[in-house]
Amino acid sequence: MGGITYKDAGVDVDAGYKAVNLMKKYIKETYNDNVLGEVGSFSGLYALDLEDIKAPVLVGGTDGVGTKLKLAFIMDKHDTIGQDCVAMCVNDIICQGAKPLFFLDYIATGKLIPEKMAEIVKGVAEGCKKADCVLIGGETAEMPGFYNEGEYDIAGFAVGIVDKSNIIDGSAVKEGDVLIGIMSSGVHSNGYSLVRRLVLEEKNRIDDYYDCLGHTVGEELLIPTHIYVKGILEVLENYEIHGLSHITGGGFIENIPRMLPNDMDAEIILGSWEIKPIFKLLKEWANIDDVQMYNTFNMGIGMVMACPESSCDGVINILSKAGYDSRVIGSVKKGKGKVVFKS
DSSP states (O other), X not given: OOOOOTTTTTOOHHHHHHXXXXXXXXXXXXXXXXXXXXXXXXXXXXXXXXTTOSSEEEEEEEEEOTTHHHHHHHHTOOSSHHHHHHHHHHHHHHTTTOEEEEEEEEEEESSOOHHHHXXXXXXXXXXXXXXXXXXXXXXXXXXXXXXXXXXXXXXXXXXXXXXXXXXXXSTTOOTTOEEEEEEOSSSTTSSHHHHXXXXXISSOOTTOEETTTTEEHHHHHTSOOOOOHHHHHHHHXXXXXXXXXXXXXXXXXXXXXXXXOTTEEEEEETTSSOOOHHHHHHHHHHTOOHHHHHTTSOTTEEEEEEEOGGGHHHHHHHHHHTTOOEEEEEEEEESSSOEEEEO
């Protein structure tokens, strides 16, 4: 009579091996000459190139995707959620003026299905390519009894580098600076606890088609978070940027002040950009006021940068050529470190 094996306890080691083999092709697509070693080592190796950096500073960021994952489970679509995870990390790093170097992921699930894990990592790899960084390693953990059937969680960690003299911390933001908003791809990865209540609990709208969206609500809500790294790096090579804010959880009201000195306000001109239809629908379904919307969602603006007015046209031109839609959405005024909305 045989004993109880690891597989009997719910962990299939062979499935783990298969998952790694399926992931390898996506991981290797992100590699560059700085990567040392192969997929499957105990840790990832990355050779630093410091030729043009006098005082190197490493910048780290970590994040997950949050309850947006619930929609991926329901729709059984897993090939874009990895890009969300990468975006949440690298978009934070670029706010300090740092170039992302490498990324690591952690995926935990109750039952490891190799094909599903490979789809998730495919999205991670796509995000890394969009951020011009490498997927240097990760961990896939099978944890039976810990997650509900068919569910998983994903988190990531990114490391970037910046010359100490080029760190962006908002201290240079001054009165008269122009605020440039770079458009989001949609809801991104924040506010989904409210979104899920509106779309799944109050009324099941996930399969509803809207002409203004051009697809179903579920498809709209799974559009991956836009990655801003390449366009902003190009801007930083040509212009002085005083502040950068990634519009994530807390929307405009919580995030823009993080780049402001205590004696400056960000005056946002409402109507200076077109609000995406999904936000109009969410506002209607929730029946909440504009303040709550701007304190929950990105409202169509994924990144805000502060720069001298003289640089404004040049910055927008570079972003446009790099494929980023942007426009002036306000300016910096004397104040108390807050966001002020003006019609």
